[in-house]
Amino acid sequence: MAGNSQRRNRRTSNKKGATVGSGGKRRRSLEGKGPTPPAEMRKGHAKQRIANARTRQAAKRPVARRGGKGSSELVVGRNPVVEALREGVPANTLYVQQFIDSDDRVREALKLAADRGGIHLMEAPKPELDRMTNGLNHQGVVLQVPPYEYAHPEDLSAAAFDDGEDPLIVALDGVTDPRNLGAVVRSVSAFGGHGVVVPERRAAGMTAGAWKTSAGTAARTPVARATNLTRTLEAYQKAGLTVVGLAADGEVELQDVEALDGPLVIVVGSEGKGLSRLVGETCDLRVRIPMPGGAESLNAGVAAGVVLYEAARRRA
Numbered sequence: 001m002a003g004n005s006q007r008r009n010r011r012t013s014n015k016k017g018a019t020v021g022s023g024g025k026r027r028r029s030l031e032g033k034g035p036t037p038p039a040e041m042r043k044g045h046a047k048q049r050i051a052n053a054r055t056r057q058a059a060k061r062p063v064a065r066r067g068g069k070g071s072s073e074l075v076v077g078r079n080p081v082v083e084a085l086r087e088g089v090p091a092n093t094l095y096v097q098q099f100i101d102s103d104d105r106v107r108e109a110l111k112l113a114a115d116r117g118g119i120h121l122m123e124a125p126k127p128e129l130d131r132m133t134n135g136l137n138h139q140g141v142v143l144q145v146p147p148y149e150y151a152h153p154e155d156l157s158a159a160a161f162d163d164g165e166d167p168l169i170v171a172l173d174g175v176t177d178p179r180n181l182g183a184v185v186r187s188v189s190a191f192g193g194h195g196v197v198v199p200e201r202r203a204a205g206m207t208a209g210a211w212k213t214s215a216g217t218a219a220r221t222p223v224a225r226a227t228n229l230t231r232t233l234e235a236y237q238k239a240g241l242t243v244v245g246l247a248a249d250g251e252v253e254l255q256d257v258e259a260l261d262g263p264l265v266i267v268v269g270s271e272g273k274g275l276s277r278l279v280g281e282t283c284d285l286r287v288r289i290p291m292p293g294g295a296e297s298l299n300a301g302v303a304a305g306v307v308l309y310e311a312a313r314r315r316a
Contacts, residue, residue, distance in 0.1 A: 075143040075208050076136050078105040084143055085112035088219065089211040093120045097129055097140030109141055148206035150225040153232045156195035157239055157263070159222075166263045167241055168311055171197040173229060173279045174270035175300045178204045181223075182213025183301025184268070189217035191308040192315070196221065197265075199229045230278045236265050237284070243267060245275050245283035246303050254289050254310055261314040266307050268300045 075084045075091075082105050085091065094113045100106060113119040129138050160167035170188055175181060181204040185196055204210065205225075211218050226232040233243050242259040245267040267283060269275035274297075280286060289298065289306055298306070 073145040093144040095142040100140040151222040178210035182210040187305040191312040250286040250288035
């Protein structure tokens, strides 16, 4: 009898059906499926439909174009910091050394920063300021300038057309002195221009020095950065702008250029090398400025100012 019972138990245990206590489910059906996914990932869930709709709407929105950001900069020393604050150079933090011997310049820097608002005042030990400035003679005062937000080159012409005006733009080719860039920005602002274009590489950017030379006009005159200046000029040409390059050996004198009163890009090269070959070949006209005094060339800021004045005079 015992042998028969054991044989029945073995036959029962080898069956593939449900076992007692399983609720009628097989073993594999009883295994878990992992954690419940979020509602946004569950098919058919209302939150998933909302999330999908938002994604589709975001894909339809136009992406805001930017010319990129520059890098942050430090203005070092009591006089440079005071001058930068006087000229309205953008700043986000003024660092002052702990236990500094205060003088008129330090007090003025603190007052200018406090009066402007939006500038954090930070006290820092001398070793920290030494580290920040790589050992420069900071005199206990350091001003941090935030990265400049460049415009996109096409935004300059688009803004002019939107206002019902013919674009007047200056492009700089190989100008590496920030003070020249600041002077050009100041001239563009003075003569009703719509902005300045600089190459992304091997060119001056909107540093504190450029801001100071612009005498505050950089706050209202956009500067755009071009990845490739030649392609940017070609895009301007396709948009209907005439590209005029300034060159000492230009084929046309300034007073004979008829395009100055229309949509215009003035290209200024470096004082030493002038226009690069590709940029010069891209220009519709190469123009020379008559100089009866016999000077060989003008610096970028002066040359741009002369042509901008003539363009503004004809548009008046």
